[in-house]
Amino acid sequence: MTDEELDRLLTRTDRALLHAWHAEFARMPRPAPPGAGPAEPVLPAETVEIDLVATGQFHSYLVSLLAITDLLVEVTAHLGREGRMVTSQVRGHLDRLRAGLDTRTLRRDDALDLIADIRSAERRLRAMMLWEFAPSTCRCTYTALDNLSDAIANLRRQVHALFGDSDTRDLAQR
Amino acid sequence: MLDEDLFVACPPTEDSEIDDEMVEQVSWEYLAEKELPNIAVYLLKIGATPEEARDCARIALHQSWEKRDTIDNMRAYLRVTAKNIYLRSVPKQVPLEECDDPPAPEHLSPAARVEARDEVARVMAAIRELPLSQAEAVALTLDGFTTSEIVAITGSTPAAVRTALHRGRAALKKRLAPQPEKDDA
Known part of the structure; x- marks a missing residue:
């Protein structure tokens, strides 16, 4: 038996076992972290309302969208295939956001849902980083993650300000 | 890359505490989902029974999580902890090869x-x-x-x-x- 044959055999066995054990653990009650209560993660309520006219930031969402796109590249540089999969989903959301906002065809709730999904993806990327790389060994990526988080927060505020309490009809009239 | 001036109209929110909690929750879920099967398979290879592998993996995850702030390489730490828990639980006179067969891939x-x-x-x-x-x-x-x-x-x-x-x-x-x-x- 050659090294390559052995490697293939071991890899195949590993894959089959991991598949079985993923299913095994998936069937079991999901373990809770020690000391954790039954807290359901809840997105923080919007606390900031910005008057669009007063700020003059009508198109500032484009800046945030571009910043998020750039930062995703930085963050996922070390995260391999899983990171790229998350990034790919986020890019889809960003494209939909931009197209919808540019053409005024995206409803407020849909826009905020997309941003919530982007925020969720950012947290997943942060979680991947936390377990794959210590902050001391990958400081640049952690800084990029922080900037990504800020950019998403800004995007959310900008979109919120863009819509205010209006619906898409109001937005189109601006 | 991010120009602070661009966001001058966007004061920061005060949701950082909630964000941290959510990051913790997501981190735990990610760790449990990704590492529990890997730890179990590792323990099987060094002789654990399926029951031992499952239990030791879960205990190791909890113990390691409690020390997460002091651990640089969580994946390595998890395996060390899991192995120690397993070896402490196995009577020394039981040869590894007498353990039960590993689980067949029943979910394929x-x-x-x-x-x-x-x-x-x-x-x-x-x-x-x-x-x-x-x-x-x-x-x-x-x-x-x-x-x-x-x-x-x-x-x-x-x-x-x-x-x-x-x-x-x-x-x-x-x-x-x-x-x-x-x-x-």
Whole structure:
């Protein structure tokens, strides 16, 4: 038996076992972290309302969208295939956001849902980083993650300000 | 890259505390989802029964999580903890090879299950027949750890890890080589 044959055999066995054990653990009650209560993660309520006219930031969402796109590249540089999969989903959301906002065809709730999904993806990327790389060994990526988080927060505020309490009809009239 | 001036109209919110909690929750879920099966498979390779592998993996996850702020390499720490829990729970006089068979891939499709079951059992039996140091070296290498990480996990030396890996692989090649069919004629 050659090294390559052995490697293939071991890899195949590993894959089959991991598949079985993923299913095994998936069937079991999901373990809770020690000391954790039954807290359901809840997105923080919007606390900031910005008057669009007063700020003059009508198109500032484009800046945030571009910043998020750039930062995703930085963050996922070390995260391999899983990171790229998350990034790919986020890019889809960003494209939909931009197209919808540019053409005024995206409803407020849909826009905020997309941003919530982007925020969720950012947290997943942060979680991947936390377990794959210590902050001391990958400081640049952690800084990029922080900037990504800020950019998403800004995007959310900008979109919120863009819509205010209006619906898409109001937005189109601006 | 981010120009602060661009966001001058966007004062920061005060949701950082909630964000941290959510990050913790997501981190835990990610760790549990990704690492529990890997730890279980690692323990199986060094001789644990499926029940021991499952229980030790979960205990190791909890113990490691409580020390997460002080751990640099969580994946390595998890395996060290899991191994220690397992070895403490196994009576020394029980040879590893007497442990039960590893779980067959029961959750695969029927066709894949039939095809994979014998092979998995044969490979796992061969790995578990190896001395512990060799089984560990083979298992951790398959798990993606580098030699220096394996040294840290096993408390061995680089030379000993390399030797164990080499001998383990040589033994596996011998044991897993296809048997020539006997000519009955």
